Amino acid sequence: MKDLIKQGLRLGSIFGVVIIFLILFGLTSTLSDILGEFVNLESRTRTGNPGGLIILFAILSLWAGSMATASDRSNWKPALVSGVSVSLIIALLISGFILLVGFLDSLDVAMRDYLAQLDHLSIQFLLYGRDLTTGVLLTFGIFFLFGILGALLTYWYEAKQAGEVIQKQVLVLKEKALDSKLAKQYKENPRSKWIGYGLLGLVVFITPQFLGKYWNYAMGTVGIYVLMGLGLNIVVGLAGLLDLGYVAFFAIGAYTAGLLTAPAPLPLQIGFWPVLIFSIVMAAFAGILLGIPVLRMRGDYLAIVTLGFGEIIRVLIRSDMLAPYVGGPQGIRDIAGPSLFGIAFSGKAYLYLIIFAILLIILFTNYLQNSKVGRAWMAMREDETVAQAMGINTLYYKLMAFATGAAFAGLGGALFAARNQYTGPADHTLMVSINVLSLLIVGGMGSIPGVIVGAFVLKGLPEILRELDLYRLLVFGGLLVFMMIMRPEGIWPAPRRRMELHEGELDVLPPEESLVGKEG
Structure with a gap:
């Protein structure tokens, strides 16, 4: 269990640092615009789309949670422990970072003199246009809850893959049999292959x-x-x-x-x-x-x-x-x-x-x-x-x-x-x-x-x-x-x-x- 927690903390630290760098590069603003337009969210500001930012953070959280379960998928408890440890460290890092820059901004510190992508409007965008406490708590909740959800969903999906290694072997054998069958059909009936090539060429x-x-x-x-x-x-x-x-x-x-x-x-x-x-x-x-x-x-x-x-x-x-x-x-x-x-x-x-x-x-x-x-x-x-x-x-x-x-x-x-x-x-x-x-x-x-x-x-x-x-x-x-x-x-x-x-x-x-x- 300790190893799972250590691995989760390490993975969460990596994800958290990468996401902070994405924020510092201004890439989160661009991606939030794309996601906001994709789902037709109209509430856009000059620095990005807050609704798109929530979707982006949720996707990153789900991904981090799914990665946390890669080491042990035999039981739901290790998956939950891994998901909680990863989600907690990411939520603490990101919400702590936003709390820090938001607090400095409230003191009228010119953040843009040090970090080009962090002006007052960009910080308000990271707070979803809300006050500092609400924005930080919302960020913490998104990363923590969606990270755990990603871990559990991944475990559930993997658990449905019946037979695990043996099932994989059976699947490979079936694929080989199917491939040989299709190849035999192509050899016996080359017209099918040329029809496929013809349709592709037409497209x-x-x-x-x-x-x-x-x-x-x-x-x-x-x-x-x-x-x-x-x-x-x-x-x-x-x-x-x-x-x-x-x-x-x-x-x-x-x-x-x-x-x-x-x-x-x-x-x-x-x-x-x-x-x-x-x-x-x-x-x-x-x-x-x-x-x-x-x-x-x-x-x-x-x-x-x-x-x-x-x-x-x-x-x-x-x-x-x-x-x-x-x-x-x-x-x-x-x-x-x-x-x-x-x-x-x-x-x-x-x-x-x-x-x-x-x-x-x-x-x-x-x-x-x-x-x-x-x-x-x-x-x-x-x-x-x-x-x-x-x-x-x-x-x-x-x-x-x-x-x-x-x-x-x-x-x-x-x-x-x-x-x-x-x-x-x-x-x-x-x-x-x-x-x-x-x-x-x-x-x-x-x-x-x-x-x-x-x-x-x-x-x-x-x-x-x-x-x-x-x-x-x-x-x-x-x-x-x-x-x-x-x-x-x-x-x-x-x-x-x-x-x-x-x-x-x-x-x-x-x-x-x-x-x-x-x-x-």
């Missing part, structure tokens, strides 16, 4: 017709990140080569398209379609050039070298020395876009072009993944030394992985530059590499559907929740930490990676000593 084809200009542009950006994610998925997810300078190949593709199609700084003005192919080739060639000197490197050393390569490319394209050739800090303008039968592509046509490119890359990636090349990459990822001992030419397959991943990034860069009719150093910062790597982690390493889901989560949701744009890095960091702790395999992981991370969870045999009677 993808129709959707841009109903999206406005802005959303077509936003979905195009998501699509470009899908292309880059598919490329980095080969390098990191399949071959196991950590590349932190992936933006360099994106920049090479974009600048190749810009230099060969724009009227300045090089007045070549070649057509888009041959330039698109040349951009892919140039990016792949750059991938090989990067791969040659790092063939013997692994792990952290490889990550540092690729990070340096990405920064070298960024510094070069914005340098004054190369400004007459690549545009310098001003970038390249008036980049020509694609046209078909003399008709220039519009916003919808660009989105269709990006979707078509994604489909081609998915087919090609799926072919590679299930071929000898893909199996060699996965063997290298698991253990490069063993793969080499088995006769796999690791140097060749490393170069192939770098070249393939770079080619996909070059394709994305060329489409990006042509769509925007501009590219510059600001488009090719380290954050691009971090974004692409993050979408792989969130979506699922080695998984094609995971790449698509990760791109929509990390690039699509910020477009929907524009109010959170100022907190993008904070959200990225929090999301990555959450995924690493709660779901390290990603939202939609590859089957092999899911099995690796959950290996041993479905063992149904009791410990060895329980099978052997006591001596004597």
